[in-house]
Amino acid sequence: MKQILYRLFEHQYLYRDEARTLLQHIAEHKYNESQIASLITVFLMRSISVDELGGFRDALLDMSLRIDLSDYPFIDIVGTGGDGKNTFNISTAACFTLAGAGYCVVKHGNYGATSVSGASNVMEQHGVKFTTDRDVLRRSMDACRIAYLHAPLFNPALKAVASVRKNLAVRSFFNILGPLVNPAGPKYQLLGVYSLSLARLYTYVYQEIGIRFGVVHSLDGYDEISLTGEFKVALPEKEKIYTPEILHLPRTQETDLFGGDTPADAARIFDAVLNHTATEAQHNCVAANAAFAIQVICPEKKIETCLAEADESLASGKAREAFAKFLEVNG
Numbered sequence: 001m002k003q004i005l006y007r008l009f010e011h012q013y014l015y016r017d018e019a020r021t022l023l024q025h026i027a028e029h030k031y032n033e034s035q036i037a038s039l040i041t042v043f044l045m046r047s048i049s050v051d052e053l054g055g056f057r058d059a060l061l062d063m064s065l066r067i068d069l070s071d072y073p074f075i076d077i078v079g080t081g082g083d084g085k086n087t088f089n090i091s092t093a094a095c096f097t098l099a100g101a102g103y104c105v106v107k108h109g110n111y112g113a114t115s116v117s118g119a120s121n122v123m124e125q126h127g128v129k130f131t132t133d134r135d136v137l138r139r140s141m142d143a144c145r146i147a148y149l150h151a152p153l154f155n156p157a158l159k160a161v162a163s164v165r166k167n168l169a170v171r172s173f174f175n176i177l178g179p180l181v182n183p184a185g186p187k188y189q190l191l192g193v194y195s196l197s198l199a200r201l202y203t204y205v206y207q208e209i210g211i212r213f214g215v216v217h218s219l220d221g222y223d224e225i226s227l228t229g230e231f232k233v234a235l236p237e238k239e240k241i242y243t244p245e246i247l248h249l250p251r252t253q254e255t256d257l258f259g260g261d262t263p264a265d266a267a268r269i270f271d272a273v274l275n276h277t278a279t280e281a282q283h284n285c286v287a288a289n290a291a292f293a294i295q296v297i298c299p300e301k302k303i304e305t306c307l308a309e310a311d312e313s314l315a316s317g318k319a320r321e322a323f324a325k326f327l328e329v330n331g
Contacts (some may be wrong), residue, residue, distance in 0.1 A: 001025075001035045008042045019055025019268070020062075020082060021025045021040050026161065027063055027157030036164045040172040047197055048173050050204050054179070057205075060181045061077065063157045065132055067149065069184045070265060072141050074104035077293050078179045079192035079223040082171020083113060088259035088269040090224050090285055091192065092119045093319075094310075096274060097290040099146040101309045101318030103297060106141075108182035110151040110158075117259055118264035120150050125267035127331045144325035151157070154183040180205065190293040192224035197233065203234050214221075214296040216289070225288045227252045233292055237299065247291075249284050256281035274320045 002023060012283050023073065026036060075098065077091045095105045120130070130150035131137065137147040152159055158174065164176060176198065180192050189211060199215045206213040216224060217229040219241075224258025225231050225246045228251060234288070244251045254278060258265040272278035273286050290310035295303055313319045 001039075003030045004033065005035070005038055005042070007210060008039070011046065013049050014052050016051040016055040016057055016058070019052045020059045020279065021055075023056045023059035024063070025158070027059070027160050029160055033164050036161055037168060038152065040164070040168060040170075040174075043173040045172065047178060047223075048201070050208075052178060053173070053201065053205060054208070056177050057180045060155055060177060061158055062185075062206065063155070064181060064183045065154045065156075065160065067132070067134055067137060067154065067184045069106055069134075069137065069147065071142065072104040072106070072145075073187050073297075074106045074184070075139075075141070075188035075290065075293055075297055076106055076179070076182050076186040077190045078108065080171070080175045080179060080194060080198065081112070081118070081193040081223060082175045082224040083221050084224075084259070085222055085254070086115045087222070087224070087257040087274075088258050088266050088282065089117055089119060089122045089204070090257070090289055092122055092274045093147060093270055093286045094290040094293060097286055097310050097313045097319045098293055098324045099144055099322040099326075100313035100316075101290070101294065103145065103294065105146040106139060106149060106182065106184045107146065108149045108151060108154075108178070108184070112263075115257065115259065115277040116261060117243060117263040118150075121263040122267050123148060123150075123262050123268050126327060128327065129330060132329070140326060140329045143329050146322060146326055148330065149183060151178065152179075156179055172269065176201075176261050180209075186211060188212050188293075189298050190289070190296050192289075193217050194221060194223040199232065199234055205234070212299075216292060222257075224291065225285065226257060227285050227288055228254060228257075235296065235299065244284075247288060247303065250280070252281040252285060257285060261329055273314065276314055276320070282313060287314060
């Protein structure tokens with residue numbers, strides 16, 4: 001590790017195979033926490049390359065527990081985290097909005113590393129039991145069109161860095177890796193990122209992987225569609241800057257999206273969204289993210305149509321019903 005760190009400190013880049021081996025050695029506990037923290041710091045000070053990210057991804061997938069749900073044409077909606085905004089669980093709520101609208105979702109999530117509540121935190125708040133049992137996951141898909149994969153169960157290699165990430169409490173290349181290692185191999189993915197440079201990086205990686213994608217970034221720094229201002233959406237066929245006004249939605253304020261001080265706070269907001277008792281800003285933000293996820297799956301649909309589907313899922317109670325059935329299977 002010492003030699004690798006010296007190279008990285010001198011602004012050199014790793015080859016794909018080197019990155020793959022490095023992450024394998026991290027998973028095998030061959031390095032101490034100070035060395036791992038130094039490595040994380042390097043990638044905060046400069047951008048990760050496509051080869052480095054590809055090598056890290058190769059290593060994690062090699063070591064992961066894969067799950068075959070390929071007979072469900074599913075999407076994953078996820079954010080990189082690391083935007084420092086501490087929003088409520090927008091992408092998780094959007095997942096159940098999609099399930100309520102009739103689309104299949106396999107959400108790959110974890111505990112919050114740089115925010116109070118990650119997807120796994122809000123799941124635990126509702127008594128969800130995480131599992132790797134394929135039969136349970138398939139029952140969940142059949143019952144409500146959504147399954148949840150708790151990342152540490154499927155990517156045990158990440159346990160080697162969990163305490164370092166939590167203690168540092170800053171974004172890292174592991175935030176970047178997480179969306180790329182869904183062990184079920186999604187056919188579609190909507191990803192929120194915290195910077196335009198990261199959006200470009202993921203676009204290159206997704207093109208290499210060969211799945212249909214949407215990458216979203218709010219230009220004021222959110223790793224999701226916040227509706228606080230302009231946001232960019234990159235699809236395989238086009239890139240476009242949107243404003244809330246283009247969607248005929250009012251702009252939100254940062255305080256509208258705050259997730260609270262505890263996972264319990266975030267869970268209450270999550271429940272309010274699915275129960276259709278949330279604020280207009282919270283509802284609109286979830287619906288907008290769900291709408292662009294629908295467009296990833298159905299590029300022929302206009303975004304106005306997709307937004308209407310998302311609104312209907314929440315307003316009709318279908319999203320809430322999907323979550324209730326999910327809890328019956330997974331609780």
